[in-house]
Amino acid sequence: MHIPDGYLGPAxxxxxxxxxxxxxxxxxxxxxxxxxxxxAPYLALGAAFSFVIMMFNVPIIGGTTGHATGATLIAILLGxxxxxxxxxxxxxxxxxxxxxxxxxxxxxxxxxxxxxxGLAGYGIYTLIAAGSEVQSKRRWIAxxxxxYFSLSISALITGIEFGIQPIFEKSASGQPLYSPFPLSVAVxxxxxxxxxxxxxxxxxxxxxxxxxxxxxxxxxxxx
Amino acid sequence: xxxxxxxxxxxxxxxxLSPLGIIIxxxxxxxxxxxxxxxxxIKKAAGFxxxxxxxIAELWKAPLPDYALPVESxxxxxxxxxxxxSATIGIALVVVVMYIIxxxxxxxxxxx
Numbered sequence: 001m002h003i004p005d006g007y008l009g010p011a012x013x014x015x016x017x018x019x020x021x022x023x024x025x026x027x028x029x030x031x032x033x034x035x036x037x038x039x040a041p042y043l044a045l046g047a048a049f050s051f052v053i054m055m056f057n058v059p060i061i062g063g064t065t066g067h068a069t070g071a072t073l074i075a076i077l078l079g080x081x082x083x084x085x086x087x088x089x090x091x092x093x094x095x096x097x098x099x100x101x102x103x104x105x106x107x108x109x110x111x112x113x114x115x116x117x118g119l120a121g122y123g124i125y126t127l128i129a130a131g132s133e134v135q136s137k138r139r140w141i142a143x144x145x146x147x148y149f150s151l152s153i154s155a156l157i158t159g160i161e162f163g164i165q166p167i168f169e170k171s172a173s174g175q176p177l178y179s180p181f182p183l184s185v186a187v188x189x190x191x192x193x194x195x196x197x198x199x200x201x202x203x204x205x206x207x208x209x210x211x212x213x214x215x216x217x218x219x220x221x222x223x
Numbered sequence: 224x225x226x227x228x229x230x231x232x233x234x235x236x237x238x239x240l241s242p243l244g245i246i247i248x249x250x251x252x253x254x255x256x257x258x259x260x261x262x263x264x265i266k267k268a269a270g271f272x273x274x275x276x277x278x279i280a281e282l283w284k285a286p287l288p289d290y291a292l293p294v295e296s297x298x299x300x301x302x303x304x305x306x307x308x309s310a311t312i313g314i315a316l317v318v319v320v321m322y323i324i325x326x327x328x329x330x331x332x333x334x335x
Contacts, residue, residue: 001256002256002259003259005279005280005281006280006282009275028324028328031328032328032329035325035329036329039325040321040325040326040329042227043321044321045227045231045234046321047317047318047320047321048317048318048321049234051314052237052238052241052310052313052314053237055244055290055306056237056240056243056244057244057245057253057256058244058248059251059253060251061252061253062251062252062253063253063254064253064254064255064256065255065256066257067244085321085324089321089324090313090317093313093316093317093320095285096283096285097285097286097287097312097313097316098285098287098288098289098313099283099284099287099288100285102279102282103282104279162258169275171274175273176273177274177275178275179273179276180265180269181269190257190258217226220226
């Protein structure tokens, strides 16, 4: 889901930076209020987890690969604002050092995986888990469902960003200037492959870690 | 062992296992991710390279592209080693950046 340089035109990648930067600012403000010094290691752990889990490419047989992001897991444990910042930092290092995801597309990638990933994951989890006991079954099931839909929504938005390029960015003769695939190709491809495989991986990973915390460190799930 | 130590151990294990992220896709004959093709591949997939894409696709030269070592000889062992090394470097950098951010953000209520 790491959009490379060259797939999004300036209008789209500019807009995505303009949309994402305020979320970073709000996240910084929220964390500034709530962050305690002893939480720093958890923030670092969250970002490290997001970085490394994205390296686990999962194949569709004879097809493409994809991966989990950890956004929902971090959002459940540390909140959506911490998730946004952690996933964004992982994505920025991946782009700058390893060329995974473009520099121009960083705003879009951080929005799709970090901002939406964190907010959707947190929102869906809170909705389903509200009022349940920390060690209840409902907690890890809520985590799995939230992770599944969060990554799928991220994929849908990514697909839309790809798919609108041939509409908005074309040469005088009508040739696409950037990503050449229309919405009817990009959206089913991105959403479909995630709903069938990659979002399930995200759901399983998230539920397993939540179950681990329920068993060993339930206080992590108290807030 | 306290919880943060256990979790760091977990991250370390993931870093060591990370080559599975290149080995397993090879077993199943899977290519890269959708929409992350290079210029050669997009030419094959779409029949042409869009003009704007050609201009900015190679804007940035990452020092360790694709989490691989900058060496000519390719083999699964070398690729796996490069991947683990990249995971280690990446995690280290991410951790440093997050501690700096936590430091800056936590500054005001440090006194409490």
